[in-house]
Amino acid sequence: MRIRKLLPALVGATIVIAIVLYVAFYFVFLDLFVDLWWFRSLQYEAYFWLRLLYRFILSGGVTLFFFAVFFFHFWIASRYLGLNPPDAVLLDADKRRRFQSFADVFMSGSSKVYTPLSFFLAVFIAIPFYEQWEKALLFFFGSASGIVEPVFEQDVSFYMLSYPIFMLIQQELLSTAIILFFLVGGLYWLEHIFVPNQSKEYPLGAKIHLTMLLGFIVLFVIWGFLLERYSLLYVDSHEPVFFGPGFVEMRYQLPLIWLSILFFLAMAVAGMVFIFSEKHRIKMPLIICAIGFVCVVGLRKVEFIPQLMTTFIVKPNPVKTEGVFMQHNIDATLDAYDLNNIKTIETTVSLDATKDIEEWSTKKHFENIPVWDREFLTDVYMQLQGIRPYYRFPAVDEDRYFLNNHYQQVNLAAREMNIKKLPAEAQNWENTHLRYTHGYGAVVTPAAQDAGKPIIWYLRDLNMTSDAGFKVKYPDIYYGQEPYHYAIMPNQLTVAGLSSSDPGTGSQYVGSGGVPIPGYFRKILFAFYFKDEKIFFSTNISTRSKMMIRRNLIDRINALTPFLHLDKDPYLVIDKDRFYWIQDAYTTSDKYPVSKPAADDFLDAKLDFNYIRNSVKIVVDAYDGSVDFYISEPDDPIIKGYNLAYPGLFKDLDEMPLELKKHLRYPRDLFYMQMKVYAKYHQITPELFYEQAETWQHATVNKQQVRPYFITMDFGNCNDREEFVMINPMTPINRDNLSMIGIAGTLNREQCGVSYDPGVTIYKFSKDVQVNGPAQVDALIDQDPDVSEQFTLWDQHGSSVQRGRMVILPMGNSILYVQPIYMLSTKTRIPELTRVIVSIGNQVVMDKTLWSAFNRLKKLFIKEVKDAAGSGTTVGD
Structure with a gap:
């Protein structure tokens, strides 16, 4: 009978224990072990434990702190500092017994309630810290940057590293103090009504405790007001003119914040005096302070006063009133995006390009100008070098290599594995995780090629054929850009013909990557981790095998x-x-x-x-x-x-x-973003910044932005050495003529070595001569009768003509435009480089090679100069 009564409790306890063990195994034990093994395989085990330790210390320490705060105050309240019943209660045996029973329960048994309650509240309050524990590391380990912002004269590192944590701490401490005030006040009220024959007045001890909590609330509210001052640095009410605080914020909103602090503090003091004064309570100071505080807060919410200030003070004198704040925004933005060290070269473009053509036609390796766009090469690589259905080229990259005695720009792409290209029946577990596990090799082609000829390959095929000197000992690609599954290598399978031109050749992994699987313990844990029992039961996994994850x-x-x-x-x-x-x-x-x-x-x-x-x-x-x-x-x-x-x-x-x-190279997306900011913020005085007369925008062709692109060229900075740089053209806003060309590179032009020294140079064109932008050159190409006729002819023969990226290059005092022309067959869709268009000034030439087009352009300019000399005019008249 007794066992029958205990049976439901035992079943319930068993279920609870099973759930706890399941959660602990899958979400703590299993993840912890797999992550530990993975970090260890990468030789980052110490870093793994350090991250875990930081997370435990910060998260656990914060939880423990708030638990101690809640429990301490509940414990104080349960002791009831004023628990002194009248003598009549203590003299009456029955009343004394009832009071003692109440006191025993309230004082001794309260920990059973307060402990879990304190823990629950501590976890609830600390949740934001759990999510931002890594940012808190910067609070402890951060250091000053040495740059002081001019508004509040704080180091900028304070705002980036400390200010967010201070805001979080203030919000959590204020929430804790408010929760404690109401809960502890409720406890004192319960004690007060349950103790018989108490007077109407709360005891002094209870008043002191509640007043201390109220004092903490006041302290944290004032701290919040002090931190709120810094929020003015991030207002966007003046956009799109400038960002940050202006005249209204600094002359109206900031003084109101200080007044809020003053009235709130006065109200708190008056309230405390009112609480502790029993005979001579004066309500008037409290009422006056409260009304003052409400009025100040209300003034911060109303909009008509700032609007009046804006209408009658700011708008009639915008630069005078807001100029200093615009300057703050300019200086801060340039520094925040690392735009302070941009080198600007004022450039005058000559209408007579003969001299520049003469000089640049003799430069070494001028053929390095890229005429193959990586967007078109993806299809070319897949069609000509995919070779097997399970290989794919996820992306085409640009780089430079020292080939043929000089730095030459190339396009290259990794031949990665994508098993989804196999038939569905072949996408089984063994093929996915043991057989088709990696890509193989890469392809390399020169970025500069001649039109109308077969594409030149520097590295190709599965046997890694290279006439340019490329040779790779381990061409297997186990880690790349594809969404790879886990792989187990080496294994007992004989993998034949997957990564070699010789179908009889097998390959086994001999690298150090992956988590070792020395025995059944790790096999079963990995089986649970991936929820895949085949890992445990497969006989093709040996003690030499390694589990490759996160590939x-x-x-x-x-x-x-x-x-x-x-x-x-x-x-x-x-x-x-x-x-x-x-x-x-x-x-x-x-x-x-x-x-x-x-x-x-x-x-x-x-x-x-x-x-x-x-x-x-x-x-x-x-x-x-x-x-x-x-x-x-x-x-x-x-x-x-x-x-x-x-x-x-x-x-x-x-x-x-x-x-x-x-x-190493300058990141393309970073350069694009920096130039987008610099397009407005290169106007570094408040007057120019407000006028916005020289604001730029990214150049466009056919309503498409010309994004930064790489080019390898000798700019005469380092003893005939080519630089691998990015080009970014920009035009005046809502105009098509060229304003500047930005060049971003990593070469130290003083040492000319391999040291990494990223920098940006701006070639800014004077306004005296109009410089054609990409859209205008595109229009010149459309207007050229020979070019238009050839395009029409090609479009009628089962092909479509596609224009490639327009390459823009500063060439002395001239601007050179180069645009490749591709022809796509409607059947194969393989792009073919058909022609190259070259343009300087208003001259446009199309030919099969860059050199022949350039030479024809050179002849046109020489003829133009001669014709101009014969007629007694100057070029450009």
Whole structure:
């Protein structure tokens, strides 16, 4: 009978224990072990434990702190500092017994209620800290940047590293104090009504306790007002003219914040005097302070006063009243986006390009101008070098390599594995995880090619044929841009013909990547982790096998360093030993004071920020998956904080292998975003900034923006050495003529070595001579009768004509335009480079090779000069 009564309790306890064990196994134990093994395989075990320790200390410490605060105050309240019943109660035996029973329950048994309640409230309050524990590291490990903002004269690192945490702490402490005030007040009220024959007045001890809590509320509210001052640095009410505080905020809103602090503090003091005064309570000071506080808060909410100030003070004198605040916005934005060190070269474009053509036609390696666009090459590579149905080229990259005794720009792409291209019946577990596990090799083509000829290959086919000197010992690509599944390598299968031109050749993995599977314990844990029993029962997995997980580049890096923001374009680098991926990473903040927030077309619009640095270069080994982090912006306060918090994670950029360092580049998306900001903020005086007469925009062709593109060219800066740079053309806003050309590179022009020295140079054109922009050159091409006739002819023969990216190059005092023309067959859809168009000034020439087109252009200008001389006029009249 007794067992029958206990049976439901035992069943319930068993179910609860089973649920707890299940949750602990799947969400704590299993993830912890797999992550530990994975970090250990990458030689980041110390970093793994350090992250775990920080998270435990910060999250656990905050929870423990709030638990102690709640429990302490509940414990004080349960002791009831004024628990002294009248003597009549203590003399009456029955009343004394009832009182003692109440006191025993309230004082001794209360911990059974207050302990879980305190824990629940502590967890509830600490949830925001759990989500932002990594940002809190910057609060502890951050250091000053040395740059002081001019409004409140605080170091900018205070706003980026400390201010967000201060706001969080203030909100949580204020919430805690308010919750405690009402709960403790409720406890005192219950004690007061349950103790018989109490007087109407609360005892002094209860008043002191509640007053202390009220004092904390006052303190935290005042702290909130003080922090609110800094929020004025991020107002956008003056957009689109400028960002940040203006005349109204600093002359109206800021004084009201100080008045709010004054009246609230006075109201709190008056309230405390009222509470503790028993005989001579004076309500009037409390009422006056309360009315004053409400009026000040109300004045902050009304809009007609700021509107009057704007109408009668600001708008009649905008530059005079707001000029200093515009200057703050200009200076802060230029610094936040690292635009302070841009070199500007005033350039006058000559209408007579004969001299420039003569000089540049003798330059070495002028044929390095890229005429193959990577957007068109994707289809070419897939059609001509895909070879097997399961291979794919996810992206085409641009880079430079030292070939044929000079630096030459090339396009290259990794041949990665995509098993989804196989028939559905072949996409089984064994093929997915043991057989079709990796890509193989890469293709390389020169960016500059002649039209009408077969494409030139520097690296091709599965046997990695190369006439240019490329040779890779381990061409297998286990880690890349494809959404790879987990792979188990090496294994017992004989994989034949997947990664070689010889169908009888098998390949086995000999790298160090992956988590070892030495026995059944790890096999069964991995089976549970992936919810796949085949891992445990497969006889093709040996003790030499390794589990490769997180093989996608982005997933892999994000799992290691979720606090870094990754560029959208990782690129492939070929070394003599193997392939590597280089990934640019950024540190960002949305709290740089008075800096304009970035547009929403950067990093997939997933991030709001007004400060950015390309602080880290990440190298991922495509064969064994090793990941190395190199600091490229050592002055960035954010990366300095993380470097102090995680010793050993980051390396100095000088430690990067020389062969990889040669291939560092300026990030394309970063340059695009910087130029988008600089288009307005290059006007560095309040007068120019307000007028907006010289605002730029990205050049457009057929309503499409001309995005930055790479080019390798000798600009005469480093002893005939070619520079790998990006070009970004911009036009006046709502106009098509060219205003400037921005060039971003990494070459140190003083040392001319391989040191990484990113910088931007602006070639700014004078307004005396109109310089044709891409849209105007595009119109000239359309107006050329020979070109139009040829385009019409091609379109009638089962092909379509596609224009490639328009390359713009400053050439002395002239601007050179080069545009490739592709022909796409309606059957094969393989792009073919058919012609190259070259333009300088108003002259347009189309030919099969860049050199022949350039020479024809040269003859046209010489003829134009002669004709002008014979007629007694100047070129351009």
